Amino acid sequence: MSASAVAAPSVSTVALSLRLLTVATAAEALKPDHGLSHIASTVGELWISQTPPNPPGWVTFLGGVAPDVVGMLRTQSCSAVLFVEVAKPAKHLFAICFGQGHHSLADGAVERGFGLKVTLSQVARDQLRTIDSAALDSTVMQRRTQASRNAHLVAFEIDTNRELVRLASGVPKSGDFAKALSGRDALATRAQIAPGSIIAYCERALAIYQTKAYRRDFPFVDHVELVTDRTRCAELDALAYAQLAALVAGGASDLHLAIPDILSPGKEVEIGYFGAGFAKGHKRAFAQLAIEDYVAELQRGDFASITDMAEIKGSHEICVMTDGQADRTRRRKVYSCIVYEAQHKGEAYVLFDGQWYLVDRGFYGEIDRSYKALLARPFEMQTTAVNERDFIGQLQSRPDLLCLDQTRTNPYTKYWIKRLNKL
Known part of the structure; x- marks a missing residue:
């Protein structure tokens, strides 16, 4: 049989997680302690890791009623990150993550909102399946609304005047790009893609992102805009640090802490605070994330040695506590949990999920006018009604x-x- 008569291999549907990177090389994108190993690849640059079998954390409990189970149960995980560089419509680096690979990417290496904007550029208002939103009030309220079938944006009852849409999923208008899309920072896509076509697929995703087509059906997404200017971010960080210092000194502030993710019920764990300026020795464990506990830990330590927000961003972490010890594999930056609204040079800004957002001036004015309207003279000053x-x-x-x-x-x-x- 001739080579031309051999049928081409079928292309199966695969689920991929794409992240647009803000750095130019894999070395810059990976954390210093990423633990991955480089392996030869015909496409891009591939890094992988396979953890050894370990007993799960709950096996000790079971061992109390069945001692033999301790030596029988083991769990392990694997990770992979494939870095590919695209040349058009502009030169950029992508990370395609598998398993736990995304945990190996450095903070700040991923373009924020990439997946959300690509998803909303491809999914119509009446083809949505899931929306995650957050109301950035003094108590951050996060919710996930899932529809049993494709639904209109109206059905999700999102208050676009006060809620930040953080994730969306749905069915794209054109099936030739994907069968289903879900996006936040990463773009989760289910599509028919051959391994050798991954670069072309990333180029198409980047082109969709740069069209900003989401503004047609979802203009409210741009009510808040990511602040990328480093000088401005440093100025805003100084304002937030001053608020934290006021809290440590016993003052009051609206600055508070909130996990920027929707947590599954039953996933509550004890946490501890680690980093420069905290008291040495025994670490206290807390049942929840709270600004009061964080401030109390800073007061117990040497807060005076922390001179600015940069030190907090660089070293302060929240770690899950296991048997009184920090589980370094389950940690996140304290800075990513700080929530604070600031007025600076005539503009309104919000710090959330480790990023500063600029609130659109027109949108802010509209909300302010709506609030002031509530303070206007009531349509009925008094009544003789009994109920x-x-x-x-x-x-x-x-x-x-x-x-x-x-x-x-x-x-x-x-x-x-x-x-x-x-x-």
Whole structure:
């Protein structure tokens, strides 16, 4: 049989996790203690790791009722990161992560919001499946809303005036790019891709990202814009550090801590604070992340030795505590958990998930005007009504008011869909 008669191998559907990097080389993208090993690859630069079998953390408990189980159960994990460089539409480096590989990437090496913007550029407003959002108030409220089938943005009841959309998933308009997409910083895609075509696929993802097509259906995504200017970030960090110093000195501040991820129920663990300036010796464990505990630990230590936010960003970590010891494989930067809103040079900024965001001035003004409108003179200064029902009855006689009490409304009427699509 001739070579031309041999059927080409079929291309299977594969799930990939793509990250656009802000650095130019794999060496810059990987953490100093990444623990991966380089291996030859015909495409890109491949780094892998295979952990040895270890007993799971819960086996000791089971050993109390079945001693033999301690030597029988083992768990292990593997990681891989494939770095590929694209030349168009511009020169950039991508990291395609497998298993636990994403944990090996350095903080700040990944382009924030890449996956979200590619997803929203490809998924229509009525083809959404999941949305993660966060309300950045004094208590950060995060939620994940999942639809049982493709649904319109309206169904997710996102308050775009006060909630930051952080992740979205859905079915793309065109199936030739992917069968399904989900994105935050990383772009999780399920598509038919041959290994040798991965560079071309990354180039296409980058082209979609740079079109900013998401602004057509999801303009509210740009209500907050990532601050990339290092000088401005340093100025804002100084403001946040001053607030932290005020808390350590016993003062008050709106600065607080919040895990910037949605945690699964039952995943609660004890944590400890580590880094420069903390007291040496025995570490206290805490049941939850709280600014009060963090400040108390700083007060126990030598906070005066910490001169700026750069030291906190560089060394302060939150680690899961296991048997009184820090589990260094389960850690995150304290800085990524700081939440703070600041006014600086006439602009409004928010620090969340380790990034400063600039709040659009027009959007901020709109929210401010809406709030001040609530402080306006009430439409009814006083009433002789004896209860709420009596008061509602009195108001129904006014032609300038519409009573919706005990009235069922359907947000999916053509009228409301048309109105909301204009937002």
